[in-house]
Amino acid sequence: ALYTEPSQLPHLTYDYVIVGAGTAGNVIASRLSENSLYSILVLEAGISAEDDLATIVPLLIPTLPPNSPHDWNYTITPQSGLDGRAFPYRRGRLLGGSSTINFMIHQYGSSEDFDKIAEITNDVGWKWDSLKQHIEKHEKIVPPADGHNTSSQYVPAIHSTNGIMPVSLAGRSQSIDARVIATTKEMPHDFPFNKDMGGGDVLGLGWIQSSIGGGKRSSSATSYLAAAINRPNVHVLINAQVTKLLHTGSLSAVPSFRAVQFARKPGAPQTVVKARKEIILSAGSIGTPQILLLSGIGPKAELQALNIPVVVDNPSVGQNLSDHIWVPNNYKVRDEDSLDDFFRDPLRFSSAMKEWHARKTGIFAGGITNNLGFFRLPSNASIFSTTRDPASGLNSAHWEMVVANFYLNYKPGVVEPVNGSYMTIQSALISSTSRGAVKLISADPFAHPLINPNYLTTPFDIFTMREAVKATKRFVSADAWRDYIESPVGGVVGTEDADIDAYVRDQALSMLHATGTASISPKGASWGVVEPDLKVKGVDGVRIVDASILPFPPSAHTQGPVYLIAERASQLIVGENLQAELDFHFRTDWVVELQAFLSSSAARMYRFCQDIPIMSN
Numbered sequence: 001a002l003y004t005e006p007s008q009l010p011h012l013t014y015d016y017v018i019v020g021a022g023t024a025g026n027v028i029a030s031r032l033s034e035n036s037l038y039s040i041l042v043l044e045a046g047i048s049a050e051d052d053l054a055t056i057v058p059l060l061i062p063t064l065p066p067n068s069p070h071d072w073n074y075t076i077t078p079q080s081g082l083d084g085r086a087f088p089y090r091r092g093r094l095l096g097g098s099s100t101i102n103f104m105i106h107q108y109g110s111s112e113d114f115d116k117i118a119e120i121t122n123d124v125g126w127k128w129d130s131l132k133q134h135i136e137k138h139e140k141i142v143p144p145a146d147g148h149n150t151s152s153q154y155v156p157a158i159h160s161t162n163g164i165m166p167v168s169l170a171g172r173s174q175s176i177d178a179r180v181i182a183t184t185k186e187m188p189h190d191f192p193f194n195k196d197m198g199g200g201d202v203l204g205l206g207w208i209q210s211s212i213g214g215g216k217r218s219s220s221a222t223s224y225l226a227a228a229i230n231r232p233n234v235h236v237l238i239n240a241q242v243t244k245l246l247h248t249g250s251l252s253a254v255p256s257f258r259a260v261q262f263a264r265k266p267g268a269p270q271t272v273v274k275a276r277k278e279i280i281l282s283a284g285s286i287g288t289p290q291i292l293l294l295s296g297i298g299p300k301a302e303l304q305a306l307n308i309p310v311v312v313d314n315p316s317v318g319q320n321l322s323d324h325i326w327v328p329n330n331y332k333v334r335d336e337d338s339l340d341d342f343f344r345d346p347l348r349f350s351s352a353m354k355e356w357h358a359r360k361t362g363i364f365a366g367g368i369t370n371n372l373g374f375f376r377l378p379s380n381a382s383i384f385s386t387t388r389d390p391a392s393g394l395n396s397a398h399w400e401m402v403v404a405n406f407y408l409n410y411k412p413g414v415v416e417p418v419n420g421s422y423m424t425i426q427s428a429l430i431s432s433t434s435r436g437a438v439k440l441i442s443a444d445p446f447a448h449p450l451i452n453p454n455y456l457t458t459p460f461d462i463f464t465m466r467e468a469v470k471a472t473k474r475f476v477s478a479d480a481w482r483d484y485i486e487s488p489v490g491g492v493v494g495t496e497d498a499d500i501d502a503y504v505r506d507q508a509l510s511m512l513h514a515t516g517t518a519s520i521s522p523k524g525a526s527w528g529v530v531e532p533d534l535k536v537k538g539v540d541g542v543r544i545v546d547a548s549i550l551p552f553p554p555s556a557h558t559q560g561p562v563y564l565i566a567e568r569a570s571q572l573i574v575g576e577n578l579q580a581e582l583d584f585h586f587r588t589d590w591v592v593e594l595q596a597f598l599s600s601s602a603a604r605m606y607r608f609c610q611d612i613p614i615m616s617n
């Protein structure tokens with residue numbers, strides 16, 4: 001059931017309390033609630049926007065304005081690597097979290113990314129060969145909205161048609177598609193064709209898969225949560241911003257956190273709910289470290305400076321913020337079909353909207369791009385004489401290219417051209433090595449934290465962006481574009497490396513792929529925030545499941561990896577419960593078992609009211 005006010009909650013104690021009904025949180029809620037014996041509460045700070053067309057109609061997403069109620073409306077700190085610029089940093093603040101406002105590109109990353117996580121954590125369960133089993137439950141490949149033949153555009157064998165979330169290939173064809181593919185044939189060394197990036201092999205250029213099904217966005221809310229919300233053991237409360245986790249005692253001298261405090265808005269009454277088994281933090285790469293810090297779990301000196309009582313001194317909380325960053329390379333083109341005219345023409349816009357309403361097809365049924373590719377620097381690139389290759393392996397990317405058939409530039413203050421047709425090639429940094437941090441600005445839980453991604457502050461990052469921009473120039477020099485591109489628009493001024501660097505620092509924006517602020521680490525390591533099983537280090541009762549646990553930026557847009565991580569986390573949690581129950585049964589004689597069986601329903605009722613003491617912190 002969905003509740004909007006704390007007073008509507010039927011209980012104040014649940015088996016599991018999940019913080020954040022976002023991409024990962026809804027996976028956990030859905031999978032755990034498949035067992036009707038577990039009671040689950042999901043607390044979401046944001047709203048439900050299930051009828052909001054901007055979050056349903058795929059191509060309306062570029063029109064969703066900043067400063068909307070769907071968004072946390074963060075701003076990052078001024079970036080020394082970007083000429084001191086600061087800009088909005090979007091995160092979904094609604095059911096589905098960022099999966100409800102993202103650009104729907106859907107893939108998982110390189111197999112080596114996950115193999116590297118397995119190596120870092122000494123946990124083979126994170127290896128790609130193990131993790132990819134979850135694709136079967138997650139993904140449901142459906143035909144694209146225009147029903148075109150996709151046989152040359154993906155490899156069905158590495159996908160699933162049985163999962164919970166509809167995913168499809170591009171829902172409308174674009175005039176540039178054939179030129180992109182022709183370029184892979186003309187320049188196969190620089191831009192090889194990759195028929196499918198969804199199976200762990202990401203390198204090359206090919207067709208995009210999107211979290212779109214039947215012409216509508218698929219989010220964790222429309223898939224996982226929709227499947228679970230009517231189960232009697234699932235309660236979801238929106239407008240509930242968690243202000244901290246409460247220290248409730250200790251287990252074998254390890255501090256326990258088994259209660260969550262939340263409020264609707266600043267000054268509103270605080271409500272406390274208790275978790276009998278576990279709290280799952282799924283508040284995302286910004287929200288999760290913020291909540292840990294507010295709860296006294298974080299760097300001691302930082303917490304003390306804000307008069308937050310320190311329960312667990314962990315210097316890694318909020319550190320290691322990593323992200324992908326991109327620059328637009330805009331070109332003026334000869335094209336009647338670019339989306340520029342479409343967005344400017346109210347008649348075409350409304351007739352396409354009518355088509356979408358009638359049949360869920362047409363321009364609006366597709367995403368913002370049909371093609372993307374992942375690439376590496378040459379192995380003899382000069383940067384490798386001073387910097388170790390940060391990619392997860394030889395089949396993982398350093399940079400990415402996304403091709404869109406309209407003028408795309410979100411830099412604040414940029415005015416879109418009022419006429420003409422355009423194409424944009426986004427050059428993005430993937431294996432970034434700059435690391436930033438999320439820190440509290442005050443002990444006020446409603447104050448936005450300081451978000452400093454520290455972009456482009458390493459020689460590797462600026463080198464790779466420079467090479468990615470140069471590669472774009474090579475790409476558009478192919479014959480395939482000769483009669484199409486008129487001229488670059490607002491691009492690099494000059495021909496020197498320094499000119500490209502200046503352009504990159506002036507133009508770069510975030511891909512909004514924040515990761516790493518509650519990083520996974522080897523069991524018992526002195527660094528990192530969670531153990532390989534995602535339990536918070538030095539804490540009893542809390543697990544983290546979201547993008548924050550990724551130790552480094554993957555070769556992917558980040559929703560796919562988050563879905564796989566959340567599926568595995570659900571399996572770990574359920575598995576631990578089964579193990580605990582088995583242990584219990586093997587230890588007891590039949591009389592005790594019978595008693596347990598007979599009293600289980602009564603016990604569940606009782607445990608709803610059970611009191612978990614709360615320490616002051």
Ligand SMILES: Cc1cc2nc3c(=O)[nH]c(=O)nc-3n(C[C@H](O)[C@H](O)[C@H](O)COP(=O)(O)OP(=O)(O)OC[C@H]3O[C@@H](n4cnc5c(N)ncnc54)[C@H](O)[C@@H]3O)c2cc1C
Pocket residue numbers: 019020021022023024025043044045046090091092093094095096097098099101102103104105106107240241242243282283284285287288291511512513514545546547548556557558559560562
């Ligand atoms: C505009 C945009 C475009 C993107 N485009 C793509 C794309 O095309 N493809 C792709 O793969 N990735 C994309 N991403 C990134 C991807 O969507 C995210 O990496 C991923 O969804 C993160 O999942 P998560 O579970 O970690 O966090 P989220 O999905 O953000 O979920 C966190 C949830 O926790 C809630 N929350 C936070 N703090 C609190 C609190 N204190 N109390 C209660 N609730 C709280 C939030 O409101 C939110 O619902 C994009 C992101 C954005 C913002």
